[in-house]
Amino acid sequence: MDTDKAQRAFYALLGVATLGLLGWGASSAGAGGVAFGLFAALTIGGSLICVWERSVVRSAFSLMATFTGVAGLFLLLGADFLAVAQILIYVGGILALILFGVMLSPPDLAERKLSRVLSALVLLLGAVAWVGAKVSSTVTWATAGELPEPTTKVDEIGVAFLDPDGYVVAFELAAMILTAALVAAVYIARRKASDLTDPRTEGGA
Amino acid sequence: MGLGAYIAVSAVLFALGVVCIISRRNMIYVLMGIEMILNAANINFVAFNRFNGDAMDGRMFAIFVIILAAAEAAVALGIVLNVYHLFESIKPSDVDLMRD
Numbered sequence: 001m002d003t004d005k006a007q008r009a010f011y012a013l014l015g016v017a018t019l020g021l022l023g024w025g026a027s028s029a030g031a032g033g034v035a036f037g038l039f040a041a042l043t044i045g046g047s048l049i050c051v052w053e054r055s056v057v058r059s060a061f062s063l064m065a066t067f068t069g070v071a072g073l074f075l076l077l078g079a080d081f082l083a084v085a086q087i088l089i090y091v092g093g094i095l096a097l098i099l100f101g102v103m104l105s106p107p108d109l110a111e112r113k114l115s116r117v118l119s120a121l122v123l124l125l126g127a128v129a130w131v132g133a134k135v136s137s138t139v140t141w142a143t144a145g146e147l148p149e150p151t152t153k154v155d156e157i158g159v160a161f162l163d164p165d166g167y168v169v170a171f172e173l174a175a176m177i178l179t180a181a182l183v184a185a186v187y188i189a190r191r192k193a194s195d196l197t198d199p200r201t202e203g204g205a
Numbered sequence: 206m207g208l209g210a211y212i213a214v215s216a217v218l219f220a221l222g223v224v225c226i227i228s229r230r231n232m233i234y235v236l237m238g239i240e241m242i243l244n245a246a247n248i249n250f251v252a253f254n255r256f257n258g259d260a261m262d263g264r265m266f267a268i269f270v271i272i273l274a275a276a277e278a279a280v281a282l283g284i285v286l287n288v289y290h291l292f293e294s295i296k297p298s299d300v301d302l303m304r305d
Contacts, residue, residue: 079255079264105231108231120224120228151259181279
């Protein structure tokens with residue numbers, strides 16, 4: 001079948017691209033490069049599968065690879081607290097929320113149009129390549145060689161949250177936003193009393 | 206790995222998020238695309254923070270982005286639930302009460 005062939009070709013290409021990314025990382029920066037290649041492949045491969053797959057459940061679970069890969073990139077950048085927060089909140093929280101949403105979406109395997117996905121992919125990735133070529137011809141990026149070793153800064157993050165010269169206003173505002181969003185989400189999503197089955201209006205049905 | 210590699214990963218992730226939003230006809234995919242885009246922005250924040258003296262501003266900003274993403278996901282899911290009750294569909298193009 002045609003779609004089966006496309007599916008196989010997609011996953012074969014994805015595997016080859018992953019190996020290529022790992023090899024490029026190993027040749028350019030050794031063990032750190034392999035780690036970077038692995039997490040980059042997880043990130044990009046997960047989101048590619050999410051865009052590609054027909055079933056919403058598979059897309060949602062492939063997002064887990066994306067979020068884990070991003071957490072790994074945070075680790076490589078020395079942001080350990082952020083990596084753990086990323087796994088806790090995204091993989092544990094937001095993904096569970098999205099899976100709740102998946103449960104209410106009727107399975108519609110004809111929803112994905114291959115031509116639409118492919119043309120959007122070509123268009124956007126072409127745009128990224130074009131902008132990347134433009135930018136990289138004018139900017140010299142910092143390289144990893146000049147950097148000091150990353151230090152863990154969990155205690156400093158905690159102090160900065162409550163420091164009047166730091167982020168205490170943003171911190172309290174974030175607390176208020178979270179409370180308001182929680183209350184609003186419960187209020188919006190709850191079934192109204194009038195929506196529940198009323199024997200007087202249901203009639204014989 | 207240099208800064209350019211992280212920026213490249215983040216740019217591709219951003220583009221895939223946009224593809225996810227514009228090429229699927231399902232609100233759940235729109236939510237997933239938004240999460241990808243926010244993650245791409247976070248990679249940028251942390252990478253620039255790391256390669257720019259390792260002050261903490263970028264990391265703190267990324268933490269606030271994660272907080273807002275969590276709030277956004279909860280409210281957006283409530284909205285999707287409500288849209289499904291109202292329209293019996295979660296295709297974004299079916300929500301057209303204000304069209305005429």
